[in-house]
Amino acid sequence: MDIDKAVSGPPDSRAGVSSPGAEGDRSLPAPGGAASPIEFRLDAASGVPTYLQLVQQVEHALRLGYLKPGDQLPKVRDVVSSLAINPNTVLKAYRELDNKGLAAGRPGQGTFVQATLGQVALPELTALRRSLLAWLGTADAAGLDEDGIVALFTSALRDFLERRGGPADRRGAVGDGTEGVA
Amino acid sequence: MTALSTPAQSPAGFHQDTSLRPVPWRKLAWVSWRQYRLSLVGAAVFLGALALYLLIMGLKIRSAYASVTSCRPVDSQACSDVDNLFGSTYFITAEITAALLQAVPVLIGVFAGAPILARELETGTFRFAWTQGAGRIRWTVARLALPAVTVTAVTAAFSQLFGWFYYPFFADGLDSRLAPQFFDLTGVAFAAWTLAAFTIGALTGALIRRVVPAIATSMAVWAGLLLATLLYLRRHYEAPLLDKGYGAPAIGNNPAWVISQSWTGPDGKPVSQSAIIQLIQRAPQGTPKKVGPNTYQVAVNPFQWLFQHGYTEWTRYQPASRFWPFQFIEGGWLLALSLLLMAATIWLIRRRAA
Amino acid sequence: MNVIETSGLSKRYGRTWALRECTLAVPAGHVAALVGPNGAGKTTLMHLSVGLIAPSAGTATVLGGRPAGSPAALDGIAFVAQDTPLYKNLSVASMLRLTRNLNRRFDQGYAQARLGELGIPLDRKAGKLSGGQQAQLALTLALARRPRLLVLDEPLAMLDPLARHDFMAAVMAAVADDGVSVLLSSHVLAELERVADYLVLLSGGRVQVAGEVDDLLTCHRVLTGPTAEADACAGRLSVVHARRGEAQAHLLVRTGGTAGPVPPGWEAHPVSLEELVMAYLREPGAAALPGPARARALPLETGEPTEVTR
Numbered sequence: 001m002d003i004d005k006a007v008s009g010p011p012d013s014r015a016g017v018s019s020p021g022a023e024g025d026r027s028l029p030a031p032g033g034a035a036s037p038i039e040f041r042l043d044a045a046s047g048v049p050t051y052l053q054l055v056q057q058v059e060h061a062l063r064l065g066y067l068k069p070g071d072q073l074p075k076v077r078d079v080v081s082s083l084a085i086n087p088n089t090v091l092k093a094y095r096e097l098d099n100k101g102l103a104a105g106r107p108g109q110g111t112f113v114q115a116t117l118g119q120v121a122l123p124e125l126t127a128l129r130r131s132l133l134a135w136l137g138t139a140d141a142a143g144l145d146e147d148g149i150v151a152l153f154t155s156a157l158r159d160f161l162e163r164r165g166g167p168a169d170r171r172g173a174v175g176d177g178t179e180g181v182a
Numbered sequence: 183m184t185a186l187s188t189p190a191q192s193p194a195g196f197h198q199d200t201s202l203r204p205v206p207w208r209k210l211a212w213v214s215w216r217q218y219r220l221s222l223v224g225a226a227v228f229l230g231a232l233a234l235y236l237l238i239m240g241l242k243i244r245s246a247y248a249s250v251t252s253c254r255p256v257d258s259q260a261c262s263d264v265d266n267l268f269g270s271t272y273f274i275t276a277e278i279t280a281a282l283l284q285a286v287p288v289l290i291g292v293f294a295g296a297p298i299l300a301r302e303l304e305t306g307t308f309r310f311a312w313t314q315g316a317g318r319i320r321w322t323v324a325r326l327a328l329p330a331v332t333v334t335a336v337t338a339a340f341s342q343l344f345g346w347f348y349y350p351f352f353a354d355g356l357d358s359r360l361a362p363q364f365f366d367l368t369g370v371a372f373a374a375w376t377l378a379a380f381t382i383g384a385l386t387g388a389l390i391r392r393v394v395p396a397i398a399t400s401m402a403v404w405a406g407l408l409l410a411t412l413l414y415l416r417r418h419y420e421a422p423l424l425d426k427g428y429g430a431p432a433i434g435n436n437p438a439w440v441i442s443q444s445w446t447g448p449d450g451k452p453v454s455q456s457a458i459i460q461l462i463q464r465a466p467q468g469t470p471k472k473v474g475p476n477t478y479q480v481a482v483n484p485f486q487w488l489f490q491h492g493y494t495e496w497t498r499y500q501p502a503s504r505f506w507p508f509q510f511i512e513g514g515w516l517l518a519l520s521l522l523l524m525a526a527t528i529w530l531i532r533r534r535a536a
Numbered sequence: 537m538n539v540i541e542t543s544g545l546s547k548r549y550g551r552t553w554a555l556r557e558c559t560l561a562v563p564a565g566h567v568a569a570l571v572g573p574n575g576a577g578k579t580t581l582m583h584l585s586v587g588l589i590a591p592s593a594g595t596a597t598v599l600g601g602r603p604a605g606s607p608a609a610l611d612g613i614a615f616v617a618q619d620t621p622l623y624k625n626l627s628v629a630s631m632l633r634l635t636r637n638l639n640r641r642f643d644q645g646y647a648q649a650r651l652g653e654l655g656i657p658l659d660r661k662a663g664k665l666s667g668g669q670q671a672q673l674a675l676t677l678a679l680a681r682r683p684r685l686l687v688l689d690e691p692l693a694m695l696d697p698l699a700r701h702d703f704m705a706a707v708m709a710a711v712a713d714d715g716v717s718v719l720l721s722s723h724v725l726a727e728l729e730r731v732a733d734y735l736v737l738l739s740g741g742r743v744q745v746a747g748e749v750d751d752l753l754t755c756h757r758v759l760t761g762p763t764a765e766a767d768a769c770a771g772r773l774s775v776v777h778a779r780r781g782e783a784q785a786h787l788l789v790r791t792g793g794t795a796g797p798v799p800p801g802w803e804a805h806p807v808s809l810e811e812l813v814m815a816y817l818r819e820p821g822a823a824a825l826p827g828p829a830r831a832r833a834l835p836l837e838t839g840e841p842t843e844v845t846r
Contacts, residue, residue, distance in 0.1 A: 042730070044730070050730060077709055077712040077713060080705070080708040080709055080711070080712045081705045081706070081709035083705070083730075084701050084702075084704040084705040084708055084730065084731065085730045085731060086567050086708060086711070086730065086731045086733050087708060087711050087712040088566075088567075088733050089730075089733075
């Protein structure tokens, strides 16, 4: 059974039936590189589902530049043997990244980063930050403490996303980074 | 953690069912051998030490006996004295040795047989062994059959050594080969009793599931069986013969095995031993004759008096010629019992699943 | 294919029923967690599946219809019992050879390589290894048999945290490499949450919950709201377990797949596996069982659960 092939292949390849051809390829190193640039870690107490943590770590790595298009994501087997989690969880995470267009599996080779998360241009970022600080000043003057601010922001964000149509639909996977949502 | 090894791929893919042929016996034989080789070594050391003793002692006895047989003239008092000397010097040793050797079959058999299943059940390793591909029946058969055969063969060989050791005593007519203390050390009985101890141990181990209680219980059961055989069973393999008078006729130099003595009265009916004693006490004694400073001779021999009055003494015995038939009878039923116990053990093990 | 399928499986010891009317269909390709309090019947169920004991009633088949305990079943299942029984006096190499001689299939190279990586010397007696090493040895022997199903009875109970991690990592790696299905039991749920994708909850000898973990978590949530409205709410929803304070109440509800609207004034939270299990354990009358047993083609197919029994 080729685990990494299943990211873009039919889900029932996991059903325990061996396909002789693919098995031998799975342990071959990716072309041009032996290991993935990133390593996953798990925060067991965070309450966030495991697969989501993996997705978030990939996105975070993309943002920070640890991962670039063409880089290989850690092999399912390596993730599983270092974190002691179910392989299906890793598969689910990689499937989610595939849905978002961020990564794709190459049969017999692994899962590779396809795109990067769009960056907002620096001047825009600075302007956003300034307006946010102003708002924070207003909230603080009104008497909200830190937790109150966080709660207000979180619920407003949730409402906004719901109205806009949900996070999964519109998440930006960009080819060249000219437009998109961070 | 570094990447771990990947299991090798069998040519057709590892999920293929290898047509479920049973796991071959020679593989199971290795398993059996590996797990009982320690007790085999223990038994070998034990028997080896015994063998050494018997060898050394036996050679000494043989050379002493040689001087008896080479004594001339054969019927003289001098040669008779040599013969008596031989007997009084060595026969005690022979009897003590024989008494101690009675314990060998039960020690070897039970210590070999009882722990096999008992230890697996006690330590829980049966949960490993019975979930392997070979299955529990094959496993049980291999683990019991191999030591059983080995132990029987080794003790059969060993009892030949006994035969060699005791030959001078039987040849000298000191005791019968059928006598209880010697019978089950020679011929096939020794091996048969060992096998019985083994199978009793195996079944007890499977039932009790603890090693030490199984050993103790098996020894007790075996001892009970031996006692029943000695006291009752063996003397009745064939109907005992009756001989008039005291003592039983020997065959050549082979004495018979005297089982009991009894008396009958003038009317032919049996008279109890206590009645005989009373008669003797009431018999007229006459005047004792003084024959020495403190020795008197009874005027009337009480037994002569009894004979004159129609009382007959009878001896029940088994003639020496019945040695081998008895050996085969005893060996036969012990073998049958052993096979039965083995089958019961295997059935018991199987039943815990089915 | 279902790796374990039972129908009305029951086991009685004397007067006590260790397992009662247990009907399960654990699909292949999963890591199934068997959880429940001590004495719930987990070990009994496992022993019945691997053929160590015979049922008092009902049937158990494994690996797609093979009778439990049959040669075909024994061939495809590797079992590691509680306290990892090993022959203490045998060396590690002898244990390898012994296992090889008791099975039709044994990957000697894999076993030796694994033990080498773990730093377990081949000439040491098995009884002299540490607890973690013994567990790893038992696991190696089991995996080297190339089974389709690995059954582990409380494998982590005697291990320290590092040994626990290494053990589970090894099991998960085997799942990733070979697609072997796993059934493991524990009475500590927290350590199973990361690895299990199928859950069977046994309580008092009966199956209370059985299903894919994803489905179970999707189908349940906690509604938090005013206690005064709690009863009204409970009337309309399937409430598994309720915790009421003076003013605030938490209801663990079963939503049957579709989320449905949150009642006004109430908040909905996702539920963790541990919370879910605890709630069902507190409500012996409640159950969450899937529909009739069937072979699953798509592992993530959402099965429609039957109604909650109160």
